[in-house]
Amino acid sequence: MDLLVGSIHAYNIQLLRLILESGDYSANAHDVSMYLGLAKEIGARDDYIEKVGIKRVETVLVLKFGSAGIYAPDDLKLLVLQLIGELSEDCYCAQWMNHIEYELWALLEGETNELTRALWERRGDLTAVQELKQLSELTQSWAMWDDDAVDPHPVSLEKWRSLYQSYLSENGDA
Structure with missing residues (x-):
């Protein structure tokens, strides 16, 4: 599992921001759809408020990649x-x-x-x-x-x- 997926699963907004802000990071359309879909799926669960950070994760991904037809x-x-x-x-x-x-x-x-x-x-x-x-x-x-x-x-x-x-x-x- 790549580091970005791990940061989404862990709702680790600090790590996610670091990864996305590094000049080395790029993603293809398939990966972008996967990242956004994963974050949206986790964020859509009824207990999302207990997952403090998931809405920040979704927001950072949308701001970085756009909605990519997922949102x-x-x-x-x-x-x-x-x-x-x-x-x-x-x-x-x-x-x-x-x-x-x-x-x-x-x-x-x-x-x-x-x-x-x-x-x-x-x-x-x-x-x-x-x-x-x-x-x-x-x-x-x-x-x-x-x-x-x-x-x-x-x-x-x-x-x-x-x-x-x-x-x-x-x-x-x-």
Whole structure:
């Protein structure tokens, strides 16, 4: 089993990033499909939230190789949502911390307070937060949990930006 497949199976995001960032790494279309398919299969299991890191693995692979016909546009929007949930779980031990979507967006916009930024530097994965931004731009979507919804759901970036500005107007900061 090659090292990249091993890092996917182990949800080892640090190793995966190192492999993909090395100048020596290249993959043919068959390998790309295999890597993306494997990550998607593991990430689709009901217990994915217990596999902290798998959504980051999927995101890094999609950003490196594209969706390669493995991920439909709606799958990628769902990946944005699931990555937000995984980052919430990683930093707060909560599958969807109240207002996590606003906090992460504020981090990306440089609009967060020093305490929140320090928390993410210490407990979170700021590289994954930047990858979330790239995935969000790729899909032109974000995710949110509103009071009328049972679960978080994808929203367009255009709608999200408007909702975020309204949130800031009402709350002062994220």
